[in-house]
């Protein structure tokens with residue numbers, strides 16, 4: 001029988017998981033990729049941003065997740081200002097508060113799936129919580145593969161594992177950059193459904209950027225990134 005565990009609590013906060021306040025990004029002092037973009041991603045919300053190739057989607061995700069600094073504006077994660085933090089504090093914030101899903105899985109090839117799942121918790125200095133990791137693996141459909149290495153798994157299972165890893169540290173925010181770009185459409189649907197279910201159950205904010213309009217259909221709200229500006233496209237009932 002499966003024991004159902006709730007995700008262990010994250011620190012209570014009423015602030016959005018992610019708040020972007022008028023962020024801009026200009027490369028080489030001339031090429032403006034993001035122009036005064038504001039966006040709130042509340043806990044429990046799945047927000048999709050669609051945009052053409054080169055429209056600035058990855059730049060937006062990198063700025064939102066503290067991997068890059070905007071040239072103007074403010075980024076807050078669970079009410080903590082990210083830009084302007086020193087590299088050590090920023091790394092701690094990323095490790096403890098943010099989960100990442102990329103197109104190419106980014107699982108560490110030399111580690112087993114179980115070790116990959118445990119890594120975010122270890123990096124965040126948390127104790128091994130085997131019950132939680134087991135539940136996470138069952139919930140994401142990869143419990144049978146915990147002893148395998150990533151290359152032994154089909155792409156869609158690798159991406160399931162990458163999604164599980166992104167949620168492992170009970171982050172406030174999960175960012176996903178073209179998470180289904182390397183998958184067949186029917187596999188993509190499976191991964192998007194899984195992310196939506198995990199957001200609904202465990203209530204982190206999820207910011208996904210994608211070129212694929214179909215994959216944005218699982219989101220609570222969708223925006224388009226065009227001409228360095230963000231434009232609302234669709235909001236469903238939640239927000």
Ligand SMILES: Nc1ncnc2c1ncn2[C@@H]1O[C@H](COP(=O)(O)OP(=O)(O)OP(=O)(O)O)[C@@H](O)[C@H]1O
Pocket residue numbers: 027028033051052053054055056057058059060211
């Ligand atoms: N480090 C950088 N230095 C200079 N220009 C950059 C840098 N990174 C990105 N750019 C430029 O910024 C623009 C947006 O790039 P970005 O990678 O954010 O787009 P994207 O929407 O993620 O594209 P794709 O759909 O191909 O992933 C592009 O014109 C790119 O050439």
Ligand SMILES: [Mg+2]
Pocket residue numbers: 057058059177
């Ligand atoms: Mg990109």
